[in-house]
Amino acid sequence: MAKTTTPNHAGAARQRGVTMKDVAEHAGVSRTAVSFVLSNRENASISEETRARINEAVQALGYRPNAGARALASQRSDWYGIVTEIVTAPFAVDIIKGAQDQAWLDRRFLLIAPSDQADAVGPNQGLEDAATEKLLEQRVEGLLYAATYHRGVHVPESAKEVPTVLINCFDADGKLPSIVPDERAGGRVAVGRLLQAGHRRIGVINLDPDIPAAVGRLEGAREALAEAGLELDPELVVPGHATADGGYEAACRILDRYPQKDRPTALFCLNDRMAMGAYDAIKERGLTIPGDIAVIGFDNQELIAAYLRPKLTTVALPFEKMGALGVQTLAALTAGQPIIADQQLVDCPLLERSSV
Amino acid sequence: MAKTTTPNHAGAARQRGVTMKDVAEHAGVSRTAVSFVLSNRENASISEETRARINEAVQALGYRPNAGARALASQRSDWYGIVTEIVTAPFAVDIIKGAQDQAWLDRRFLLIAPSDQADAVGPNQGLEDAATEKLLEQRVEGLLYAATYHRGVHVPESAKEVPTVLINCFDADGKLPSIVPDERAGGRVAVGRLLQAGHRRIGVINLDPDIPAAVGRLEGAREALAEAGLELDPELVVPGHATADGGYEAACRILDRYPQKDRPTALFCLNDRMAMGAYDAIKERGLTIPGDIAVIGFDNQELIAAYLRPKLTTVALPFEKMGALGVQTLAALTAGQPIIADQQLVDCPLLERSSV
DNA sequence: CGCGGTGAGTAACGCGCGTTACTAGTGCGT
DNA sequence: ACGCACTAGTAACGCGCGTTACTCACCGCG
Incomplete structure (x- = not known):
């Protein structure tokens, strides 16, 4: 097969982006070597010397990995999604904080999508579906559904494509694991x-x-x-x-x-x-x-x-703890543990102040 | 050049993922055609008939675009990042909501990173930097910094690599556009x-x-x-x-x-x-x-x-409005408008209740 | 008949990276 | 001398997609 001509892209790179290739060239090694060093491979077989040279190049160039590309290549995003009504109660915030912090500890990102339900009567199914869909487009590895007050909910069908955990609510159909206050x-x-x-x-x-x-x-x-x-x-x-x-x-x-x-x-x-x-x-x-x-x-x-x-x-109400536990449960699920639809109860601690 | 053998990847696809290729095969066209239809190209030159066939295939297979891959190929992520102390005041929430909603309208995603500052004395620079760094790794196109109470702040150096807008705070060095209550x-x-x-x-x-x-x-x-x-x-x-x-x-x-x-x-x-x-x-x-x-x-x-x-x-305090305005400003900036370090004042409406 | 022009579509490249299969060099035992 | 194991590293592929350059069939015109 003949070598085809290379089409010249219109000088795309609007924004300077240091890639692994740049690092490799700077260090005088192959891109693969850089990849090995950066991902800390065990069976690496890269000498301490080159390893150091590569790290220096990373520093010198200010290289920053491209999370999206990594996700694409490795087929895992390290992203979770949470859909919640961020509006109404300040409670949702605490759930998000708990989840966020835990996710951060696990080196994962939490994508937050609002579902903005109008009132307590019934969830705005349209928006919830859209939010879930958007999250799935980002290839989140797991989903969290959080309600602002303890109740039964219906989760969009598409949520069932990835591990899903409910927080401060439970699946009316009883098919999904949930975390609620005791x-x-x-x-x-x-x-x-x-x-x-x-x-x-x-x-x-x-x-x-x-x-x-x-x-x-x-x-x-x-x-x-x-x-x-x-x-x-x-x-x-x-x-x-x-x-x-x-x-x-x-x-x-x-x-x-x-x-x-x-x-x-x-x-x-x-x-x-x-x-x-x-x-x-x-x-x-x-x-x-x-x-x-x-x-x-x-x-x-x-x-x-x-x-x-x-x-x-x-x-x-242990919102933060529920959020954190939600992420932990999700981590277990995505790590391959079977999805069991049990309900975890979280303790509600007494806060002594001055009215008793 | 000889055709090289194809290395057989260990049956990677753990998760069924319908790709454009699948859609193309189902519709009996090339992947390019699918791409053209899905991105609604103007100078497309695809007949109504095939267009319909492709759309049917999309429906039938439940195709969902891969946002990450798209970002990689098109060199734009449609993501903004916001770093804020989500903890302390409930105010930050309203900013986030405003920003979130506006971003959603603009078909963009808002990545939220906590910076968890300990107290009001001084920001926890370490965490803020880390948060910013993480956001940049996701290749956000713009950054929002939100404070929980109106004050001067110092923004991490790396934030200057992308358009940045401050909300409910202002750059002590006066170099960045900001949005504060009047x-x-x-x-x-x-x-x-x-x-x-x-x-x-x-x-x-x-x-x-x-x-x-x-x-x-x-x-x-x-x-x-x-x-x-x-x-x-x-x-x-x-x-x-x-x-x-x-x-x-x-x-x-x-x-x-x-x-x-x-x-x-x-x-x-x-x-x-x-x-x-x-x-x-x-x-x-x-x-x-x-x-x-x-x-x-x-x-x-x-x-x-x-x-x-x-x-x-x-x-x-018009938190939601400030959040929305922040995203709008960011959109203008990323659309190529020059970054001017002006300060936008947002009105504080009077809420009449019963104490006057 | 040849030729330019259009409509309809396709092959091939590259985005930045993880990953696998491979090569080159060296030391060691027989 | 040869084979073998090991170290140090590299070429090449593919992830899913946007994009450009190209092909091919068909039409009208001189």
Whole structure:
């Protein structure tokens, strides 16, 4: 076959890019040798001398490997993707941070794609699919799905092409591994703390009773009471809208319902926002926290819990840890371990501040 | 030249990957034709018929372009990088969201690298450099640097290899374009609102007087007063630590200093956290908001401002908009426009709630 | 009939790199 | 002298794609 003429590319290189070839020439060796040195091959058989020369050339030229080319050649990208609603809650951020940090430790990159769902009713499937698709185009080796509050979700079909882990949510079809907070243990810890402080009549300001968070936390509360030989009085469990106003109203109801001697001495608010409202209701009535009424929250929404006066004792949702664990699980999966659709529970630590 | 033998790669393809070649074979055309169709070339000269056949093949095989390979071949990645401290403030998140959304619109990917600086004293230069380096290895076409609070920063040297834009911060050496909030206009709006509500004696709870936010906001306050023919009484400006406790203490001082008739009727808190503390000080004294004392904040820290009772009127920091503008600026830069080191000011809108 | 022009498509190269198969040189045992 | 093992390194391929230069068939025109 005849040697074909080389077409002359229009002087493409707009941006100076030092390649391995440049390094090789500078060091007077072959490109292969450079590649061997840079990837630290074991059975390398490159003399210390040339190795040094190559490293010098790398320094001198300011060589920087091209991650894309490497990915193409080696057929592995070292990229994970995470799709999440970055918007609404500040929670997603903590998940991302946890995942990001862990990925960084593992020398991997985390590509973040927003799925921007409009509201809590149902995910914006179109955007989620598009996000997943984009991520797959980048040839991510694994996918993370993160929700801002603990719930069941439906994952796009195409996500099943690579290992996938759910964070703070679970697959409604039960086919994917997931990582969620241990709500039950959290509820137990919260109420346990109140019991330990001597409280016997404990009011509970509940969330929408159907969501996993409410179910788990309430169950935990029940368990803690049972351990102390007490029962959860249904009358003391009042529903509330998951906002400060909702908490205010619920607290008003429960506080005004009883004469002082029967009034609960502690309030377990199933989230911090409601606790914030409860604070107002309590203070309005001339009562003190925690002197007259102790308050414990859930979620550890920093900006609320740490700045309320007195600072709110609450149970933290372990977002960062879940993010990190998600990446670890993904790493195990991509390393070849079989995908098992189990659910990992992560502990919710109690944060003692001043409201109990 | 003799045809060399083909080395047989160890059955690499661990993951089924449909390539353009597969599509071409399925459609009975050359790979080039597929490429032409997929990239919508103008001077294509592909008949409608084959074009259709190719598109069908794409559908049938579920072909998904390989972004990395495309980047390698075309010498452009369509990636931007953003380095930011994702940790501390929830602000960074909003910047990222704004940038992310804008990038998404422009069909670009935003790579996020954490720089995790320890505290406000000085950036953790090591990590920042590493993050920048990693980003450059991915061959990002432009870089964004985002700070969580408005300040001067030093950007890693290597960042200068690609177009770079600073968000919510500025280059201490003044060499890079930056995007920052218009603090002065914000201060003017805030105090203007109080004046409009009839207040004449306005207390100001200040931040660390050296940071750009304090300088700008105070200057704005002064201007608004001047427009109304008033002067800023230095006695009414009390310094505070930038926390709820700091705000509480500052508010106590200013409220207790005067007999009722001389007491300021409104408080301009230079951030929302301090406003939160001021609320407590006011309520403790049996005063009402906004009846006895109007309060206006700054920052619009959602979780505080929207959940305080009454809800806090405040001036918003336009993080999302700054993020979006950052990407737009970057797009202009990478499109070949010259890099000019100007500073773009973004408006801080007033959010009316119930505390004025 | 020859010739330029167009439409429809293809072969071949290179992007930067990982990887495998190969070569050249040297020392050592027999 | 030869074969063998080992060290030090290199040529060549392919990853999936964008891109350029080229071929081939067909048409109209002089």
